[in-house]
Amino acid sequence: MKRFAMTTMVVLAACLLLAPGWAWAAGGGASELVVVADTRIIDNGLMRYVANLYNTDVTLFATWAVVLTAFWGAFLGFLMDFCMKRTGLDLNSRKIVEH
Amino acid sequence: MKLAKPMIPITALLAMFLLAAGAFASEVSQGKTVAYDEAAKTIQIEEYDTNFSDDHRYGQPTGIVSDYDLAKAKVGIPPAAGDVVRIAYDLDGERKVAIKVMNVSKQDLRKK
Amino acid sequence: MDTASWLYMYMPIAGVNIFWPGLVLIGFSVGVIGGFFGMGGAWMVTPGLNILGFPMAFAIGTDMAHIAGKSMISTMRHSKFGNVDYKLGLVMLVGTMIGIECGAQIVMYLERLGQIGSVVRWVYVGFLALISWMVFYDYYKAVSKKRAGVVEGEHGTEGITWYKTLHKIRIPPMVHFKHAGFVCSAWLPIFVSFLTGVLAGFLGIGGGLLRMPALVYLIGCPTHIAVGTDLFEVMISGLYGAFTYAIKGRIELVAVFVMLTGAAIGAQIGTVATKYAKGYGIRLAFGIAVVCCMISIVLKQYGFSAPAAVLILSTITLICLYIIKIMFQGAAQELRDKKAGTQAQM
Numbered sequence: 001m002k003r004f005a006m007t008t009m010v011v012l013a014a015c016l017l018l019a020p021g022w023a024w025a026a027g028g029g030a031s032e033l034v035v036v037a038d039t040r041i042i043d044n045g046l047m048r049y050v051a052n053l054y055n056t057d058v059t060l061f062a063t064w065a066v067v068l069t070a071f072w073g074a075f076l077g078f079l080m081d082f083c084m085k086r087t088g089l090d091l092n093s094r095k096i097v098e099h
Numbered sequence: 100m101k102l103a104k105p106m107i108p109i110t111a112l113l114a115m116f117l118l119a120a121g122a123f124a125s126e127v128s129q130g131k132t133v134a135y136d137e138a139a140k141t142i143q144i145e146e147y148d149t150n151f152s153d154d155h156r157y158g159q160p161t162g163i164v165s166d167y168d169l170a171k172a173k174v175g176i177p178p179a180a181g182d183v184v185r186i187a188y189d190l191d192g193e194r195k196v197a198i199k200v201m202n203v204s205k206q207d208l209r210k211k
Numbered sequence: 212m213d214t215a216s217w218l219y220m221y222m223p224i225a226g227v228n229i230f231w232p233g234l235v236l237i238g239f240s241v242g243v244i245g246g247f248f249g250m251g252g253a254w255m256v257t258p259g260l261n262i263l264g265f266p267m268a269f270a271i272g273t274d275m276a277h278i279a280g281k282s283m284i285s286t287m288r289h290s291k292f293g294n295v296d297y298k299l300g301l302v303m304l305v306g307t308m309i310g311i312e313c314g315a316q317i318v319m320y321l322e323r324l325g326q327i328g329s330v331v332r333w334v335y336v337g338f339l340a341l342i343s344w345m346v347f348y349d350y351y352k353a354v355s356k357k358r359a360g361v362v363e364g365e366h367g368t369e370g371i372t373w374y375k376t377l378h379k380i381r382i383p384p385m386v387h388f389k390h391a392g393f394v395c396s397a398w399l400p401i402f403v404s405f406l407t408g409v410l411a412g413f414l415g416i417g418g419g420l421l422r423m424p425a426l427v428y429l430i431g432c433p434t435h436i437a438v439g440t441d442l443f444e445v446m447i448s449g450l451y452g453a454f455t456y457a458i459k460g461r462i463e464l465v466a467v468f469v470m471l472t473g474a475a476i477g478a479q480i481g482t483v484a485t486k487y488a489k490g491y492g493i494r495l496a497f498g499i500a501v502v503c504c505m506i507s508i509v510l511k512q513y514g515f516s517a518p519a520a521v522l523i524l525s526t527i528t529l530i531c532l533y534i535i536k537i538m539f540q541g542a543a544q545e546l547r548d549k550k551a552g553t554q555a556q557m
Contacts (some may be wrong), residue, residue, distance in 0.1 A: 007475040033322055035460050036185040036201040037224045039127045041149050050464055056198055062457030065276060065464055066450055072468060073141045073280035077287025078146035084479055088546065089277035091177030 105108060129157060129185040131166060131176045140169040142200065144184060156205060157183045163209060172197035176205045222463050225269045231469065233263045238277070238470030240527035242477020244484055245281070246485050247534050248497060252277050253529065254342065256470070257415040257498075257510045258335055262519045265463065267328045267468045268318055271415035272456030273463045273470075274402070278417045279449030280471040284478065286446055294439040296390035301405035303440070306419070307448045310408020315455050317413055331414070332512045338414065339505040346498035353491050374431030386398055391432045391440075403429050404444070412452060417445040477531070484534045489540025493533070 037051035052060045130144035143166050146160030167186055177186045178200065185201045220231040220548040237259045246253030259272035374393075382396045403425050411418030419441050426437040441456055456462050503526035510519035 015167045017482050031174075031323065032319070033206055034199050035206075035224065035226075036127060036175055036187045036199050037225075038129065038185060039125075039225055040129070041188075041221070046375055047101050047465065049224050051124060054224055055127065056189075058460055060453050061460075062462075065457040065462055065467075066279070066454045068464070069280040069453055069467055069471070070283050070334065070450060072471055073283025074287045075473075076280075076471065077284040080284065080479050081287070082474050084483075087542070088549070095353050 114122050125189050127185065127187050128165070129183065129203065131160070132180050132182045132184055134180060135178045140172075142167050142169055142178065142184070142186075143145065144186070147180050147183070165168040165175070167195045167200075169197050169200065172200055174200045176202040178205075222265070222458075222465055222484075225463050226263055227264050227266070229263055229265070229466070233471045233520065234466055234469050236524055236528060237263075237476040240531045241277075241470070242281075242474035243481040243484075243531045243534050244497070244500070244527070245474070246478035246481020247441065247488070247493075248481075253416040254335075254339065254420070255504050255523070258332070258511070259503060259523055259527075260466070260509050261328070261332070261508060262516065262523055267331050268322045268459075268461040269463050271318055271413075272453075272459070272461035273466050274415035275412075275449065275456050276427070276453035276464075276467045276473070278415075278445065278451040279473050280467065282417065282446040284475050286442065292356040292524070294378050294436045295392070295443045296388050296436050296440055297398060297417075297443075299388045299391055299436075300387070300440050300443045301455050302386065303400045303415075303444060304399035305445055306404030307408040307411070307444055307450050310405040310410075311404075311412035311529075312453045312455060314409045314412020315412075315452070315459065317409075318461075319459055327344050329512060332508050335414065335508050336505055337540050339501050342420070343505065346494060350491055350494050350498065350539055352359025353494075373374075373428055377429060378509070379430060384518070385500075391436050393431050395430070398399070400430055400471070408448065411448065412455075415448060415452075419445055435520065440444075473532070480501055480535055480538050483542060484538035487544075488537055493537075498532060500526050 003022065037054050039048055039051045042048045042051055050061070050064070053064065128146050130146040133143040133145055136161050137140045138172070143164060146161050146163045146165060147155075148161050150161075151157070167188055172186075182205060183203045185203050187198045188195045189198060190196075218230055218232060219228040220234070221227075222229055223513065237256060238391050241252040241256055244255075256274040256277060257267075257270045262266050265273065302345045318327060321330050342464070374395075377399055378393065380396050380399065382398050384397050385394060386397045387394045389541055404422070407418045407421045409426055410416070410421055422444060423437055426432040426441060427434055432440065504523055507519040507523040507526075509524065510516075
């Protein structure tokens with residue numbers, strides 16, 4: 001069963017690598033899509049800042065995106081750990097019912 | 100908590116970036132392409148406002164016609180006359196220097 | 212849309228109005244389901260976001276960033292990765308990162324051609340068909356074994372030893388991975404992680420679902436080290452994936468944050484529920500959820516966006532409610548027992 005799964009995955013990955021080739025052969029080659037965030041209709045200051053950054057300096061935008069995501073994830077991790085300790089449930093030992 | 104120490108200089112660095120970025124506040128405008136000159140790298144559009152409705156999905160024409168310098172701009176699908184474009188630009192005195200040009204009408208069809 | 216406009220949130224970058232309760236629901240469910248089954252659950256985020264109205268490239272990029280955040284949550288919660296063969300992790304990172312970049316480039320290329328939506332949707336249909344088949348097959352095998360009274364060993368009865376053959380390929384540099392305990396050509400983990408990386412970058416998934424079996428069956432890594440190493444891979448590659456999609460401008464930060472918050476809460480419920488889950492019934496529910504997700508992608512492909520959204524959202528809601536029920540019943544029981552225990556001691 002696992003053998004079948006692995007084979008399928010390898011085939012799927014190979015298809016993906018070939019896909020652009022096929023698409024190109026089918027008649028392609030077009031210009032890149034550029035997206036401009038419409039800052040005219042954003043009122044929220046923070047969102048406006050982010051959207052503006054997206055328009056002007058995408059490298060900085062990307063750095064912010066990664067750092068903020070990582071920070072927010074880490075913060076939520078700490079927070080949740082803290083909250084779960086308060087529930088009084090024993091989360092360290094786990095009865096494994098199946099397997 | 101072990102992470103806290105290296106985070107301080109990183110945060111400081113980012114704060115500096117943030118302050119630096121405050122300098123490039125750009126503007127955005129949207130409108131119908133009147134003329135696009137690929138060789139001269141300029142575009143002229145008739146600006147639309149932000150009163151969107153079912154009949155005017157991209158806003159109502161304002162009648163204001165403005166020119167943009169595309170020398171440094173990243174242009175997506177080349178706009179044809181009549182295409183609605185959205186331009187992010189900086190003001191250099193009176194001149195409008197485009198940063199990015201999005202072809203709104205042609206991109207809408209492709210994204211679905 | 213005017214009457215219910217408060218239900219829609221404007222996404223500043225993608226420039227679309229999104230039904231935000233759907234966004235919260237997807238984040239929350241991914242947390243619950245991922246926490247419960249111990250695998251990402253990211254497979255439903257990309258199609259889910261696309262069905263809610265995000266352009267496909269944005270759906271993939273946003274999913275990728277949300278994975279990075281989620282892996283941070285789990286790393287922080289356990290304060291460590293567990294058993295990681297860092298040497299193997301670093302070698303694989305090369306392949307994974309190049310793979311993700313290739314996947315992302317394919318996405319951007321297809322976007323230029325205007326075929327991104329349908330190609331990714333069909334690849335997803337194939338991918339989900341594979342997952343559901345695996346789940347149903349496992350269920351069938353478990354049930355028939357139980358009936359026959361066979362007790363399976365810890366490592367399963369059928370041993371796949373592909374890695375033994377693969378270890379014989381001696382293309383230099385040969386590397387000894389001490390912690391994992393084997394010697395092989397560095398190209399083997401690089402190649403395997405490259406393939407999983409391409410799929411991860413293309414579909415916007417963490418790749419744990421693919422990398423875990425690949426580590427065990429193709430590279431020959433012991434299971435406990437595979438788990439830790441995979442977590443390490445997911446975090447670093449997720450952050451890289453988020454960065455590369457952000458540079459390409461295909462990320463919607465607002466959605467990432469909304470989903471991440473939902474996922475953090477959901478994951479706790481899912482993880483706690485694992486403690487109390489019994490039997491294989493829930494596996495069946497999971498398989499059905501995958502099939503429903505697949506059907507909704509097909510519906511979306513043929514332009515039935517509203518039924519697709521209803522189907523996917525109601526499916527994940529139902530499975531979440533089921534898991535939440537398991538959690539509350541189990542937790543209430545445990546707290547009651549605890550109370551009874553302390554009272555008995557007094």
